[in-house]
Amino acid sequence: MKDYTKSNRLDNKITGLICDNWNKICIFALLVLSVYLRMLPGDALSGDATAKLIPWYEEIKSTGGFWGLDHEVGDYNMFYQFILAILTYIPLKPIYAIKLSSCVFDYLLAGAVSAIVFELTNKNKVNAYISLFIVLFSPLVWINSAWWAQCDAMYVSLCLWAIYFYIKEKYLACFVIYGFSFAFKLQGIFILPLFLFLYVYHKRYTILNYLAIPIMMMISAIPCVIAGRGKKSIIRVMTFYIFEAGIWKKMYLNYPSFWCLLRGENSEEFFEILKSPAIAFTVIILAVFMTYWFNKKIEVNAKNIVFMAFLLSYTCVLFLPAMHERYGFLFEILGIAIAFINKKTIIPLIAMNAMILALYGNYLILGVSATNLYALAWVNLLIYLFYVYILNKDMVNKK
Template sequence: MSRFEKKVLDYVHSNIDKIYLIIVVLISLVIRFDVRADNSNYDINTFLINWYDELKARGGLKGLGTPIPNCNYNFLYMTIIALMTYLPWGAMTSYKLLSMIFDYLLGIVVARFVYELTDHNKKVNAYLAFTIVIMSPLVISNSAVWGQCDSIYVFFVIISLLCLYKSRFILSFVLLGLAFSFKLQAVFILPFYLFYYFYKQRYSIFHFLIIPLIMEISAIPSILAGRDILDTFRVYIGQTGNWPVTASNYPTFWYIFFRDEKYSSYETMNSLMVLTTVFVILMYIYLWVHKKIEIDAHKFIMIAYLLSFTCVMFLPSMHDRYAYMVEMLGIILVFMDYKMFPVIVILNCITMATYGNFLFYSTANIRDLSWLNFGVYLIGAVYINLMLSKEDLRRGYEKRI
């Protein structure tokens, strides 16, 4: 080996972390910019670009004062869209660049979560978690191909959970309020916050008022432009009735029994689906409270994952992108418990199949995927509860001896 080769290899060895990250980020950027330009879809053409064009025609921020037709997103996202109209490039590029930026921010916060919660190989685990997020076909498809903002609200949900775990409660609720300011689907993490409040008794019920307060603060540009102060909440109240279907291209538990394109099943089953979700969540909480589980880092993520997945699995009107938060929590969970790896891989593959139906006109059978998805949910739920029971039995055994 020549002296030059030796120096090069020594440099690589001593800087392997930086070199690895640079290569991974470059590859992920090439993929994103390769797929972003030529990929249009129904959502972009029918909704996103129309919102952008409407705001631009009204003068950008000046146009926030009146409702935009067919728009069911909240004011913070609309303010960002209004700001994007001042940029020198077009609507599709603006939407996708915004979401892609948050892909990397999401990767960073997931990596930080993994770093904080794991005991061994913390740096390596964090780098791998970051890689999995930014290279995930699901994440790339959602932002660079679809132009959706799921990485934005999930970024705020994940970082809010990290703050909650570290007992930074006010900051946690501020960040959760920002998540709600972007998408109503942040509500899927609320059962965990309620359980944690009830079980740990570490913060006040009044902390939850921070969420609507932050939503109102984030809506100030729209309110100053002329919108009513209560419109922040009316947007989401109206959104719950926009898609009166049992499920929309997402394989929920109810898709096993029927897929009603004429929506009649929704009217009949809506209350049952909501109440079933509440029942399952309450059943879990009762079991965990009864067992007096000790919530360490492992159980913190396990419970957050299971409760949010329960919402997606049993609530009505679930869409293909609504499990995004569950899938990101699953990535963190894998680093806490490697036995969940096959479950999380299959979960992500199921969602990618539904993405394919919408984005690439594939023909994945949603009913078959529903059986598989419910099986994945059950395996995870049984395993998580067995792990909690195992810890409870271990503590009981130690007391006896």
């Protein structure tokens, strides 16, 4: 008769090891799957990658890699140009290298959401892990980085970490990280109203902390200075977005903003007429929110900080002129964290994601802007108003 004692001992050790580390194995398997998911788009090229990102990469590489930063390349800020320069030294196809840099920040983004959810849910590790993988497997996130090769995860991850450090009352770290987000995209400005409101209302930090923003932007220009662009690049990095803001001269750009409801001709003349009133209207709405929160004496806690960041950034994208479909990435990701503490927002979050995915699909698959922006603008406005009602009601409820 065969002796199964030894084999049983081995099996028991293997199964025991698996059972004891089941959660870790599942987490590792999901992380591997998330990496595989980002490999699937492969050589897929978006219009932005073909017309901008790859030509910028090739220009930097052909002019000396890092030393090719001695002149301005493209219309993204200097630190992104520095990242492209570093990527030229990686032995990968240009599109793979560019996508790799974006995908790395997906994990920094997911980590920020997980850390915020951990604080929002009384340090619940299960919720933190679930939120981590929701972000990593979110179609909006992996399409943005792995297919589109865009860098929205870069600035949004830094904005979310800034919010996290504010929640943890580490104000200097908050503004250092927030300032660094501007080295990637101007859209980090969408949560500046939050920090301005908290400065006046919360009174927990000095106005000198705001100096971290320009200082970090100047530091981000140092690689270009070393490469030979000159000290003027320090000034250039501070004024870069002033010139960028004037590029797009349409009230809406493949995003169902409030101004789609006017059904006017989306021309440059239409833009020049409505641009200033649209900005003023947005500022008024932001001021109404802040006045309401002042009068209601809302508590400044982790939950309310996240709610305010969501509402203020959503307001900016919905009502400001010249908004693209990717500009809502910040509040769309914040919506995931919010769903963990207010279950009523799950349905509008799904609806918002479906709407944005439709816009992404039009551009990436069909190569055109959405033709039904008027109808989608109504949907977007209703989602926004639902969030305004639900979140404000939650914020003023002391219980």
